[in-house]
Amino acid sequence: MRSGLVDFHCHLDLYPDHAAAVERCERDGVFTLTVTTTPKAWQQNHDLASATRHVRAALGLHPQLVAERAHEIGLWEELLPRTRYVGEVGLDASPRFYRSFETQKEIFARVLSLCTAAGNKIVTTHSVRATKAVLDMIEQYMPPTRGRVVLHWFTGTAAEAKRAVDLGCYFSVNADMLANEKRAAITKALPLDRVLTETDGPFTQTDSRPTTPSDVWIAVEGLARLHGMPQADISATIMRNLKSLLVEQG
Ligand code: MN
Numbered sequence: 001m002r003s004g005l006v007d008f009h010c011h012l013d014l015y016p017d018h019a020a021a022v023e024r025c026e027r028d029g030v031f032t033l034t035v036t037t038t039p040k041a042w043q044q045n046h047d048l049a050s051a052t053r054h055v056r057a058a059l060g061l062h063p064q065l066v067a068e069r070a071h072e073i074g075l076w077e078e079l080l081p082r083t084r085y086v087g088e089v090g091l092d093a094s095p096r097f098y099r100s101f102e103t104q105k106e107i108f109a110r111v112l113s114l115c116t117a118a119g120n121k122i123v124t125t126h127s128v129r130a131t132k133a134v135l136d137m138i139e140q141y142m143p144p145t146r147g148r149v150v151l152h153w154f155t156g157t158a159a160e161a162k163r164a165v166d167l168g169c170y171f172s173v174n175a176d177m178l179a180n181e182k183r184a185a186i187t188k189a190l191p192l193d194r195v196l197t198e199t200d201g202p203f204t205q206t207d208s209r210p211t212t213p214s215d216v217w218i219a220v221e222g223l224a225r226l227h228g229m230p231q232a233d234i235s236a237t238i239m240r241n242l243k244s245l246l247v248e249q250g
Pocket of ligand 1: 009011035088200203
């Protein structure tokens, strides 16, 4: 097992055995950000993560749940001072969730504003069919001196990628993004010092089973192939990027 891997967007509480999933990250030395889809899930994630060196828990309110759970923003706000990590948050304009899009925007504006007011937060962000709206809101509500957005599973255009870079964003890249030729070309154009890796497990599959954080080496291998670089160099770059993301802000 390779150590020193980074899975910056994973849902450890959605595996059948949450505690075992956390324990595996710790055993395999995978630096994992476990995101939550509702603030109600954060405390347990935080308790399990706090006992480890490699796992941290992010406080989220998933855009796909906003239709039913917008009222949980109160709990989200209450918990925000207790963590530096935020997510999964963002916008989803796909047909199934579009009816809540206006509410999603209100919630995401509030999330970004409160993170900006607090300072020094790291926000892992969902942007399905909504890259432009997400970037507009980052520009409006979160100056790069006040926090950092990591765009999870970025699906925007090359021009939007450039805009995101100018807004200070990082990108967490998974194996599925690299398996798609068009997505891979856009991923290749991202500045390598803004790239992290992720699995989005258990929502992705590896060998017909849910991906686990330890499978994130497949994304490292994909990035190595994409850039024609040794895997060890990509791995070291991602670890360095994680460190600069974590120290960058005052
Ligand atoms: Mn996710």
